[in-house]
Amino acid sequence: MLFLDLDNFKTINDALGHLIGDRIIQLAGQRVCGCVRGQDTVAHLSGDEFMVILEGMDDEARAAKIARDVLKSLSQPFKVDGREVFTSCSIGVVMYPKNAGSLVELMRNVDTAAHFAKKQGRANFQFYTEQLSEDARRRIxxxxxxxxxxxxxxxxxxxxxxxxxxxxxxxxxxxxxxxxxxxxxxxxxxxxxxxxxxxxxxxxxxxxxxxxxxxxxxxxxxxxxxxxxxxxxxxxxxxxxxxxxxxxxxxxxxxxxxxxxxxxxxxxxxxxxxxxxxxxxxxxxxxxxxxxxxxxxxxxxxxxxxxxxxxxxxxxxxxxxxxxxxxxxxxxxxxxxxxxxxxxxxxxxxxxxxxxxxxxxxxxxxxxxxxxxxxxxxxxxxxxxxxxxxxxxxxxxxxxxxxxx
Missing domain, CATH: 3.20.20.450 (EAL domain)
Structure with a gap:
């Protein structure tokens, strides 16, 4: 599972308006779909967040390649109403059932990984590890x-x-x-x-x-x-x-x-x-x-x-x-x-x-x-x-x- 959070999207929304923001969300979703396989699922959760389920994938190297493809695709400018808008995304990656035993645990851990990716400077991806949870608890x-x-x-x-x-x-x-x-x-x-x-x-x-x-x-x-x-x-x-x-x-x-x-x-x-x-x-x-x-x-x-x-x-x-x-x-x-x-x-x-x-x-x-x-x-x-x-x-x-x- 991949959890995607667009970087600085609120700033874009506030500066350019919700219509342009909504159009960027649509275009971003299309680009993400272009990076995954036909059997995979891409969902827009809310605001600037997307979820990707890579069906039946247990190879971390292949999951990492897809994450890199998504990052590269979303780093390209979005052309909306005659202007170019740039954004990027931070991605958390969780392998199931390796990193989670339930849906609640899965969602919590993938969010933790995405948060860490954003803290690392944005425009990158991070696999979930137990250390990330320990770091999160320490931060609290x-x-x-x-x-x-x-x-x-x-x-x-x-x-x-x-x-x-x-x-x-x-x-x-x-x-x-x-x-x-x-x-x-x-x-x-x-x-x-x-x-x-x-x-x-x-x-x-x-x-x-x-x-x-x-x-x-x-x-x-x-x-x-x-x-x-x-x-x-x-x-x-x-x-x-x-x-x-x-x-x-x-x-x-x-x-x-x-x-x-x-x-x-x-x-x-x-x-x-x-x-x-x-x-x-x-x-x-x-x-x-x-x-x-x-x-x-x-x-x-x-x-x-x-x-x-x-x-x-x-x-x-x-x-x-x-x-x-x-x-x-x-x-x-x-x-x-x-x-x-x-x-x-x-x-x-x-x-x-x-x-x-x-x-x-x-x-x-x-x-x-x-x-x-x-x-x-x-x-x-x-x-x-x-x-x-x-x-x-x-x-x-x-x-x-x-x-x-």
Missing amino acids: EVESGLRRALENDEFELVFQPKVDLETRCIIGAEALLRWDNANLGKVSPVEFIPVAEETGLIVSIGSWVLRQACETAARWIKEGLPDCHIAVNLSAMQFLHGDLAGEIKEVLETCEVPPHLLDVELTESMLVSNAEETIRILKVIKDMGVNVSMDDFGTGYSSLSYLTRFPLDNLKVDRSFVTGLPDDRDASAVARAIISMAQNLNLHIIAEGIETENQVGFLHALGCQVGQGYLFSPPVSNEKFMELVRAGASAFAKTPPAAGE
Whole structure:
């Protein structure tokens, strides 16, 4: 059994209207029928969903070929009313009776497989496995825990120092979220952040992070630490819900933190999603004196036009381009290009994932001013961070490169 879910069909329906949407459903059904055998059954379930029953097929390789044929067919443009419309689909595949003993189990498992295919980036197919059900159960547990994490005081912030590559002094830190749940234990951000974003919980969690970070910065000021910037990561959903700029202004005033000590970090994909509204909000934030950084640069759209449109102060070079420095020729070329581009746009450059002195020397020679990474420090508690700041440049005195570096 194959379960097909057209990707982004709601967007097409909303943008072009239901008549065109209905016509695309009809054409999609015809294309699916053209990919299967005469004895197979194709059914339109509802909305953007189709079901295909491959009668008497117990060969996974043949089922996979049909799934690939469907993907290829649906990837071609649909010509409707003189225009071309593009879509794709995500497919879940279940073998009966191998993967299910009842109709209810069959439907549940094929839906699980299709959901996983969509999570993998859409336009692909996924066979059901027991691991997928375990992953689904784990996700439910994570979501359930997240919904009570704030009220149970289960979150904490840790701080990874940002270091001036010239003086070796700390100039700030990136605030990173950690979650320790009574039942699940320590849950990686890689696991819980996507769930928070899918469920919308990231908005309230993001507000908590912002306030906690600013309260921490206020403590640094009271402790007499040198001016230390604090950076927080924003989610795309925070731009879509509520008054983000107003919230930042209120938190800064309440905590009595100068706006220039706050950095907000956004990814490339966030900047190009709903671009005009994002630009408007960022301009308001920047006009307050808050710094705006593009995080993970080079991993998404990487277009100069995007850099020139957005009110940015800092550009963060993604760790994937730092890891191979200075020996990897391709990584070196990309790093040079990114840093040169940033300099031409008068942006400050921050390198992530620095692990060796050779990387520091290479990046600093190119004009990169600030770095963070395990060479200097992993993310640490606030108490440890303040110790490092007070230690000054001696905390990160240059060490000789290890043999082979």
